[in-house]
Amino acid sequence: MKVEDHLAEEKFALSERSQNMMVRDRAVRPVLFLPRRQVAAEDAAVLNQLLAAYKRIGLKLPTLDLSNALKAHLDCQQALALAGEEQIASRLIKAREERERRHNEIEREDEEKSIIERHNVLDAIREVVTGFTTIRRLNLGFSKVPITVFCGSRESQGPDLLTISRRLRTRSSIDLSQERVAIESAISSFVHATIAQSPLLCDTESIDKKVIDRIEQTLLSMADGMFLWVRLVVSTIENAYTVEQMLQALDRIPRGLEDLVVAENLSYRLLTLKLAITSSSSGSKR
Known part of the structure; x- marks a missing residue:
């Protein structure tokens, strides 16, 4: 069997499998990671190339769905690999990882700032x-x-x-x-x-x-x-x-930080109790 025929059969099988999955369970769709409206601006060019790649291999693109996109991640990668578009998939994955890395870095900086302020x-x-x-x-x-x-x-x-x-x-x-x-x-x-x-x-x-x-x-x-x-x-x-x-x-x-924390908590509780008793006594005298 020629390589072209083999690829054609694989492409047909993948397309048929995708359509069957959509009919059987519309929650699973072999599409993208994010809906179009939530893709960051720097990923727009990559997204357009990915959409074009799907069009070239003849797969019908259903409505993009964020809630179920991760389930279709494997099918998406397989389709791109068959079409020779591994590089586009890799770029999209890297863009998402970079976005997550920046988000985690911001969270870490906020946490460090909070610790410093305490x-x-x-x-x-x-x-x-x-x-x-x-x-x-x-x-x-x-x-x-x-x-x-x-x-x-x-x-x-x-x-x-x-x-x-x-x-x-x-x-x-x-x-x-x-x-x-x-x-x-x-x-x-x-x-x-x-x-x-x-x-x-x-x-x-x-x-x-x-x-x-x-x-x-x-x-x-x-x-x-x-x-x-x-x-x-x-x-x-x-x-x-x-x-x-x-x-x-x-x-x-107190000797050591642990004993200090215990002593501070005890002191606070005793002070609160003293204030409560004083307040109660003042109220009864009135």
């Missing part, structure tokens, strides 16, 4: 989130926070450690290197500056240097190089009303 300190960047490609993207979420910290505080990070040095206008920016000494120095400076500027110590005529040193050394020894933990717990100390409360808070600070 953390005013990024500790060990590659442990928090992956996929950052530019410093500009990192800076995006830090326009309204008092301090910006980019650091890699894990000794095992090796060559992936990100060291970023940048001054953000009036904002503070800390550049931490891979050396543990530099990390501890930055933590000490941050704790000292934060506690010394707390409302309690600022209102005191003579700042007790021993109190500040004790807080600084305690946090430094417990931090184990983790700047994020320091940034989160220092607020529970600086907002104390008396020096005694400040030292008591220092003795009760």
Whole structure:
């Protein structure tokens, strides 16, 4: 049998199979991936070539249907292969994949931006989130926070450690290197500056240097190089009303991020309960 006759028979069989499928189940159609109205502008030329290819091989094109197009994907590829139009099919597939890739990239950027906005300190960047490609993207979420910290505080990070040095206008920016000494120095400076500027110590005529040193050394020894933990717990100390409360808070600070989260949730629940009781008592007195 000649090759031309074989191709003609294959084409006839495919056409007959397609028509039978349409009669038996109109939900399955050997057509395209997307309806004409939803094809992106950059795919219009490819779509026109594909329609012309179907016309050349003699297949009748039914109404395009998005909901069932994926079911007909295999039949579409077979028809194009028989007609020698594999390249057109490949271009259409690549166009769709590129469109999906762009969509996924936008979603990933939005997710990264959301994560940045929820953390005013990024500790060990590659442990928090992956996929950052530019410093500009990192800076995006830090326009309204008092301090910006980019650091890699894990000794095992090796060559992936990100060291970023940048001054953000009036904002503070800390550049931490891979050396543990530099990390501890930055933590000490941050704790000292934060506690010394707390409302309690600022209102005191003579700042007790021993109190500040004790807080600084305690946090430094417990931090184990983790700047994020320091940034989160220092607020529970600086907002104390008396020096005694400040030292008591220092003795009760949670060890590690997991304990910190539990403590914060418990504190919130106790505060809510206290407000509810106070409100109820006030209402009954009235």
